[in-house]
Amino acid sequence: MPWNKWIRQFHRWMSVLFTLSVIATFIALAQKEPVVWMSYVPLAPLALLTLTGLYLFALPYVARRQRAGANG
Template sequence: MNGNSAIRQFHRWTSIVFMVAVIFNTVMLVLGRQATWVGLTALFPLILLMITGLYMFALPYLAKSRTPSPARDAA
């Protein structure tokens, strides 16, 4: 497994953790047991999702800048 597929797999599993945290937050809200720590349970996976998502979003642009274009080779 190379680095990019490991990041994608980590992103997938983190999204599952985030979904469970949001469901837990919603259930606690409906039961009336809302606390600050319950609201923050989804924050950590959300930050990880943002970081890995931005990395995967930037991958095609980084790959374009690393591969030489035919116009540069001809010059």
Template sequence: MSSNMWIRQIHRWLSIAFTLAVSANIVALIMQVQATWIGLMAFVPLIPLLATGLYLFAQPYVGRRSAASSEARS
């Protein structure tokens, strides 16, 4: 599998973990559980999710730029 596919797969699994953490936080709020760590649990997958998302967002633009510069050199 290429590195692009690995990053996409990691991004998908991180999004599932983030969704579960937010769901747990909502359930804890509804049940009025006073556990701060449940609220902070969503930040664990959020930070790498942001990094992989920014990489996947920027990838097409960087690819176009490198393709255009290689055509200009030819």
């Protein structure tokens, strides 16, 4: 599988993991005695989502620049 497709698939699965971790955090913090460390759990998938999202965001611009350089 090419890198771009692998990163896109990884980004999708990280978004699912992030959503589930946010839901789990809401549940944990809504308890009578909240588990405060659970509020840090969504940060790991969020960091990975940020990195892969920035890569996917920049991808079309880099490809356009490469095509323009090859034609010029």
